[in-house]
Amino acid sequence: MRQKSLFVQLYLVLTLLLIPAAGIYEGLCYFAANQKNIEISSAAQDLVKTRNDLILHADETAFWLNRLTRCFVLAATPEDFARSLIEFTQKYDVEVEFATYSRDGKLVSENVSSAPEIRKKWLEAGKFLQTVLYTKNSYQRYEAMDSLRPLFGQHFFIPEGNHTDAFLAGNLYQSDFKKDQFRYWVAGNGQLMVVVRMPTRELLKKTGFRHFAKAFSSDKISFARFTDAHNRSKNADKNSTSARAAFYRLEETPGREFIEIDNHLFSRVKISASTWILIACQIRSDDIRYGYLVVSGLLLLLFCFLGLRHSGYFSGGFENLSLLIQICVLMTISAGIPLAILGSVAINYFSNKKTALIRERNQQMVQFALQIDRNMQIEHARYTRLIRQSVSTLPEAFRKKITPEAAVALFKEKLAPVYANVQIISTKVPGNRSASYRVLASDMHPGDQDIVEYLGKQHLAALNAISAEEMPAEKAYMLESIFQKSIDMIVHDLLVAEGNMTEAGWGKRTVTIFAQAFKVLTAEYFDHYIFISIVSSVLQENYIAQHLHGAIRNPWGFTFYVARDRNFINEQKSLELFPEINQLFMRTADFPLPEPEILDYQGEKHLFVGLKGNMVGNFKFCVLYPVARIDREISKEARELLYPAVLGGTIVLFMILILHLNLLMPVNRLHQAARALENRDASFRLPESKGDEFAEMATIFNASIAEFEELQIASIVQKRLLPGKPLHVKGFSIFGKCLPMVELGGDYFDYFPVDDDSFVLLLGDVAGHGVGASLLMAMA
Structure with a gap:
């Protein structure tokens, strides 16, 4: 019996403690490993957002442009603008002068010098400012600009805006290049006009950083400042050891965005020519090993239970407890522990699911923006096909002695409205291989015509394997300044891109060109060369206009915005009129970010991708997707898993009900029957049924109790x-x-x-x- 009792105890310890402890340990280890990856991903997203915020606030000019634009757009009256600007400048101790005017040029509020002669100039500046802001392509505008220069500075100039009903300066303009004491910002709409004059020294106070530091609030993120290697001194670096190690390791691997050291994820951002900010985000510590903690706790519980039982507090064993308690304990252990493990795994799964969906949506958004940019090649191919169709008619036209004007009109008609100009050159290469050239048709400016003519001669000479005509130094310099490469490289690139449209030039002088040589009148050598330039900006604008509606109504539910320079293409209005959207375009990057960026937009968290165009020049794309939709997808999947969980719970309850009806209730009736026998109650009967051992026991008991009743009668007689x-x-x-x-x-x-x-x-x-x-x- 003692051996049997020891075996039972070992069995209970094994089944009730050790096996569940091992299961919990494995489950929690799996959970902890995946939770660490989730936290690293979340920390990386926080670092990306913080890094972009730092970049925005590090550029003092961009910060003030954004702040002034926000004050102006939110102001309904000149007094509102003055009030909001004064509150901000006093908060950060910045000296800024401003003057607000009504639409008709009347001075409403200001904080400029109180000297009478200066104040008189500010009073008179309103009517001139009205002409500068709301007049385009007019001589009066330049006269008004000259009238403002005695007050603002000898080099004061405001470029024309894109719209006549509103104007927002896109820069803080210098007014005196020599002294450079002030920077100016102007704006106007239907209600007010504003002039802000900021001393240049105020831009050195790093107001953007101070605003960021005051508004930033996070217990997990910290910062450290570093300088470039050639600006460091031995005693300058007072940062922590882990911060220094992280910065130097990131410095050794420039392509690396993040590094993890001591439960912190680090990233760095350059805020000036020689200054870096290292950002650290704390990750949950792994000092607590939950698997070991659970196993140790269960073993400690076992030790305490055995100690208390040995001391006499628990005299009976588990088998001496009531049957109901035993079943409840066994059901709790057999079903509760696996359900707890499955619950923790489910939580971990949905956390991983959210991270995976965020990355998947972010990648879709990146590909969506890149695809719009790359599809510009399709537009190039369409115009290339039109050019080739026109070129295919040239041999017959040349044989019929087509006029130069007709040749130019042929391309102009096909390529409208993006057409710029064309030049067609013919050549003859006699037996001595000394070529002669002639311009057959051209509508280019005479200065550009000479440059393109020399370029065509170099192109034909290279194809015909003859010596090229020497190019004058000034023409070669012009070509090299436009293309930013040597003449040989220019010709090589044109030969490689021959027959296709390609971008040439840089900055505002970027053009889309098509160049190709043909054998028209002879098969022995290339005798004709055509050079066509297309207005790149018009080509890109037409492409965006054609595809913008389809991009906005995309099947993925992305919010899509496009801007070029300071023009918001979606609304065809100035971007500064939409401060929140303007903030988005300020976060655009040349390349996709290494981690998804999540930011607040219109009161909700959104995934954000902001990219600058490559094929489409100065266009910028912003793509947003609400994180709430991802949460709804996960909630929907969780609700779908709820039905099997309810079904499983129903099955467990059904099993308990079956056990209650078929085991506990019969046992309880037998217990009552035993009590009846103990009390010599011969009238007690068990309900009879069929099909199991309890029914057979009830029949036997009822028969026995009947005999017992007869014995009781005989006893009375005796x-x-x-x-x-x-x-x-x-x-x-x-x-x-x-x-x-x-x-x-x-x-x-x-x-x-x-x-x-x-x-x-x-x-x-x-x-x-x-x-x-x-x-x-x-x-x-």
């Missing part, structure tokens, strides 16, 4: 045979009582009087007990 009252005779008091071992026995006694002085006492005992003995006693 008791009636015995005297029921005591006998009082002179000198004696006689009474008797019979207590058989079972219901019936063979014991008998009787007493009765004979006369007043005598009585009879009878005693008898039949060997044995039970029904037989009682019958013999009755017959006697």
